[in-house]
Amino acid sequence: MTRLFTESPKRIADITTQGIPLLAPVTPAGPPDPDDPWGSSHPAPPVDRTTLAWCTAVQMLADHHHTAVERQVLAADALLRELGVRGLAQLHSDLHLGAPIDYRFTRCPYCSGLGEDPTLPDCREVGCPPQYKFANHPHICPVCRGEDYQPEWFAAKRVADLDRWLATSFGQRPGWSPWCRRLAQRFRKRR
Incomplete structure (x- = not known):
């Protein structure tokens, strides 16, 4: 558990100290397209670039493409707007050419192989049943789904x-x- 408290803030600090604006601008809504019934006329929500999920996504993209973090900012914004934290699992699979990732043998990029949600959410945020409200139970990582990393x-x-x-x-x-x-x-x- 001590690894959780030391690695996550360090990962966030490494990314946020590079001069990137900490809040992605809200993208304006486009005009409604009559030919696209599934199109949205709502503006995209802002992305908080100080979250662990965003920092993990931008670092994964930068490492994979061997580029600077600044070049992957918009891709990480788009990923989190569209898929949220669970999109990190899809990104991890896509970076491995679409192969499924077995998190028992591959360290999870979000929780670093601990299997618990590193942001330590409370039951209200996660939506746990009311009977678990007073029980001290862990919340599984949304990326690896709580897989135990022990290769x-x-x-x-x-x-x-x-x-x-x-x-x-x-x-x-x-x-x-x-x-x-x-x-x-x-x-x-x-x-």
Whole structure:
């Protein structure tokens, strides 16, 4: 938990001290388009650039594109206006060419692998049921959905499961056991 209190403010301070305006301007509403029934004539809400979500988004974009943070400001604004904090999971997947991210093996960019919401919201903000109001319960990270980042433990468990599955598959089908034995030997040699 101490990591949570030290990493999040440092990440926000690293981004906000670069001279970027701390509040994105409100984009004016465009004229209504009769050809676009789904178009919005409402102005886009302002984006607070001091939030952890915005700082995480702009840092992810800058790191991926190998550019300065100032060049990714408008992209981070658009992401948070359109998708909010949960858009960070979509951005993370998009930056990995659309592949799903397994947060057990990849550190979450928002909560740094802790699994809890780093902004420490209260139950009213999150919308918890009334019976949880007085219980001291954690709120899961909206990006990784509370996945437990422990790549060493999950990798060892996955190899053990694979060994067990290969061991039980011997002799189940005629002609497959030599292939399974060779495959199991290859996996054992890798460890």
